[in-house]
Amino acid sequence: MAAKAEVAAGLDLHMLRAVQPRAGFTPDFLTPPPKASRARFGTEIARVRSAPLHQVRAELIRSRDELNNPGGPEIDRMLADPAGARERFADEVETAWTTLIEPDWPLISRVLEDDLAYRGQQLTSGGLAELFDDLHPTLTWEDDQLIASRYREPDRELTGQGLLLVPGVFAWPHLVMVVAPSYQPTVVYPARGAARLWSDAPAPPDPLAKLLGRTRATLLVALDPPATTSALAAQYGLALATVAEHLAALHAAGLVIRRRTGHQVHYRRTDVGQAVIDASVG
Incomplete structure (x- = not known):
């Protein structure tokens, strides 16, 4: 993975780095919840390029202001031209995908596919209680409620929308949740075996x-x-x-x-x- 880090250091990803602080908010329009179980990259990057500009602006402002993001000055320059920033963001994401992720996608995707099969078996055999029993240490299922013990956002009523569960390998071992009203409620959890991908x-x-x-x-x-x-x-x-x-x-x-x-x-x-x-x- 050291070689991969060296390659990443040589890429121009300054905009993505500015909005991904160690703590704080990363704009959801960059990684919107997928609309298909096996979405294609081309489809998803097109959604980034067409994200509503009011949403782009609001999420950039939140990323700038939350926990004194050191990338604030760079985000201010983005806010002067949200449409241009949206396009450049998509270009950086595409560069990162092509250079850093796509070569390893066969290995990554098999981890994700196996996790999906495992979770499906859990749901079939034991329902939601068994599914959430080992999804993540900070999640518990009690009285028809999913409780995230370390999440700072306000409670979200699903009101029939359902909850999208997405296995991931890049935020391991952390949990990522999307609860903003403009998005499908989503939990991105560490896929089983994700740690082995990076060692x-x-x-x-x-x-x-x-x-x-x-x-x-x-x-x-x-x-x-x-x-x-x-x-x-x-x-x-x-x-x-x-x-x-x-x-x-x-x-x-x-x-x-x-x-x-x-x-x-x-x-x-x-x-x-x-x-x-x-x-x-x-």
Whole structure:
């Protein structure tokens, strides 16, 4: 990730940096709640470019004034030309997407897809109580109310609008909530396995490598979060057939299970597989 940080430092993203202080308010028009479960970037960036100017202005003012944002002088220059600022913001977002995110999107998207499947199972098996039980430590479900213990905004009555749940990987481990009346009420929560995206996969313990073989042990350790054959092949520079053979052996041994999500098959460690890893580092 150090190399990615160096690339980001070389990009002209000064407007985005000005409105994303460590504490305070980041304008919602830059990341409006998606209108589709698998929205395309082209569709979403078009929404940024067409955000109502009164909304752009109001959210820039709030970002400037909340908690003495050090980017205030830069935001004042944006407010002199909100339409131009909106267009330049979209250009910066597009640059960030193309350079920093799109190359890693296959890995990111599989984490998001697996989280969606997991949450769907929770909702089906245990309803809202089970769904919110481990969504985030600051969230609790009580008496048909979702309570966010560390959120500063006023309460929001959903009044039939529903609540959009969006898994994310960039704000980990924090929670992001959108409650402004002009937007669909939204909670962006950390997807399961998000932390692993931003750190190198650990090498398998030597005892595990001696037991299974280094490649097979590496793949077993790498299944956190769950992964597809093609994703593992790309991550480790292996042939698809090689990865498929090793995963089939791990599956036959009861160390992994496989689950189809749409057109993809994700492999996940079983409790036995986790126990084998735990024993090898004990």
